[in-house]
Amino acid sequence: MIQALRGTRDILPEEIGYWQLIEDTVREILGRAVYQEIRAPIFEQTALFERGIGEATDVVGKEMYTFNSKGGNKSITLRPEGTAGVVRAYIENKLHAQGGVQRLWYTGPMFRYERPQAGRQRQFHQVGLELLGCAAPRGDAEVIALAIDILQALGLKDLKLDINSVGNQEDRTKYRQVLVDYLEPYKNDLDEDSKDRLTRSPLRILDSKDTKTQEIAQNAPKIIDSLSPESKKHFDIVLQLLTDLNIEYQINHCLVRGLDYYTHTAFEIKSNDLGAQATVCGGGRYDGLVKELGGPETQAVGWAIGMERLVILLQKLSSNPINTPDLYLVSRGEAAEAQSLLLAQQLRQTGLAVELDLSGSAFGKQFKRGNRSGAVACLVLGDAEAENNTVNLKWLASGEQQAIAQKDLLAMTEELKTKIIKLKGFD
RNA sequence: GCGGGCGUAGCCAAGUGGUUAAGGCAGUGGUUUGUGGUACCACCAUUCGCGGGUUCAACUCCCGUCGUCCGCCCCA
Known part of the structure; x- marks a missing residue:
């Protein structure tokens, strides 16, 4: 049997409600903050990520899915994150020219070659x-506020926002x-x-999980003490x-x-319910990236939320919103x-959700399924009904x-809908 | 790349060397051939991820392999 590749998985109907x-x-x-959706390709030239994310990072150094284009000598990579592609699109389509x-x-x-574990997949999904x-x-703060809004609107509590500045x-x-001297x-x-x-x-030593190293890091000189007055001021205003x-x-x-591209504000939103991969949302400012990738000097800030991790949190909160029929x-x-099909179609066109039993089996069986369908x-x-173009409407509760x-x-579908809404007990 | 746990039906599982591999949910058929939610009955794994080994005998012990989960690394 051919199975899905390690680190990839199917998102089945029993889970899809959370995603939607x-x-x-x-x-x-x-939308209310008037952000526009953009869709960039899933693969790009490898050089985009090497230059954008940084050659020395683990993501570029050992986690990218890179291959040669058919017939060509071009090196191609499945995107390991979203920002580089969006910035490339911004530059290539001269969106900056709109002022x-x-x-x-x-x-x-997104795609990263890593060992799968809780909240981590090789193909995973982000919204960014x-x-x-x-x-x-104000830009940094707007962006953070929107991330918090989204997470709160989804009903998540007990999330922690960690913030720092890494300066220019x-x-x-x-x-x-x-730091090295220390x-x-x-x-x-x-x-x-x-x-x-x-x-x-050396900066990455600071967030090591090793307890001994953490103790040492605790007392290390703090980066905010090394910030220039302007950088410090920026950070203070954000706070x-x-x-x-x-x-x-x-x-x-x-x-x-x-x-590598982060400057000034860096932040993470974490949860204690995710095991070792606690970060639901990570982001920060990247003032140098647009220029690095060949565009005009452009300051920017953004974040990404890990969808799989968010789904894990939502599953702990509530059951899957399921699409059930009205009739x-x-x-x-x-x-x-x-x-039957014609009637089902006509009813569906009025906005009712109608499930048609296709089995042709005994009425008793069909009712049983109808009962379970919700x-x-x-x-x-x-x-008898077919003969005189009628239908029996049977309310299951009564x-x-x-x-x-x-x-x-x-002709009475509006009436039906209000009654169904009442019986279902929610919208 | 490294370390650890686990693989018995669609799902949840019991069995831990000895003839026929518990049970529950789901499913199918029936009691009820035009009426559901309850109840009862029947059916539903020639086989325990896969390959090899030990043994008179393996789901059970050993080796390998694949898969999966958790952790390290790193990140969303």
Whole structure:
């Protein structure tokens, strides 16, 4: 048997309601803030990610699905994240020429070659947002506020917002040296991975999970003390705006994100219910990326939410919103079966959800299925009804039923809908 | 790439060396051939992920392999 590849999976109907709920919520909330959806390709030239994300990062170094294009010598990569592609599209389509800011969002699959574990897949899905052409701290705060809005609208609580500033390029270079000077004496107490990072990317030592390393990192000089006055001011304003918005946060001096393009604000929204992969939403400012990829100097800020992780959280909160029929249409006999589809279609066109039993089995069996389908009423179409173009409408809760002409039924669908809404007990 | 747990029906599982592999849910048929939700009855794994080995005897022990889950690394 051919199975789905490791790290990929099918999202089945029993789960799809959560996905649709997330997508609907995102569309609504971002729509109100007048963000526009953008759809970029799922594969791009490898160089885009190498330059955008950074050659030294793990994502580029060991996690990309890269292959050669058929017949060509072009190296192609399945996107491991969304920002690089959106920025490429922004530059290529000269969206910057429209002046002002561009507010964009996207959703879709991403690909990273990693060992699957809780909340991590090789093909996974993100919804992300990019605010391009805005240097102001208000941009950082708007973007964070929207992420919180989405998560709250979905009913999630107990989420924590961690925030930090990694400053601009010079701030980081300066801090890097300060940090290395501090860590050097403790070199032998660090875990193996962190020893390696001491030269490659010392900032990442800060968020090591090794307890010994964490203790050392706790007392390390803080990056915000190395920030230039302008960088510090930017960060302070962002924090003040969050406070004004009534958004709780905590400064996490050890928060440094893994992609090279981040500058200034970096943040993560985490949950305790996700196992080792606690981050539901991660993002920050990336003022240098557009220029790095060949566009004009453009400041920007954005985030990405991991859909799988969000679905895991939603599953703990509520049951899957399921698409159930309003009416279940039961039919038996040649003429009745012939009429049944037409009647179902006519009813569907009025806005009712009608499930048609196609089995042709005994009425008893069809009713049993109708009962389980979640419908509030069955429509019964047998030989007698077919003969005089009527149908039996049977309310399942009360058991009462009435014969009614098919055309009369079609004329009273509005009435039916209000009754069904009442019986279903929700919209 | 490294470390650990687990693979018995569509799902949840019991069985841990000895003739026919519990049970529950779901499904199908029936009691009820034009009326459901309850109840009762019947059917539903020649086989325990796969391959090899040990043994008179393997779902059970051993080796390998594949899959899956959890963790490290990294990230959403």
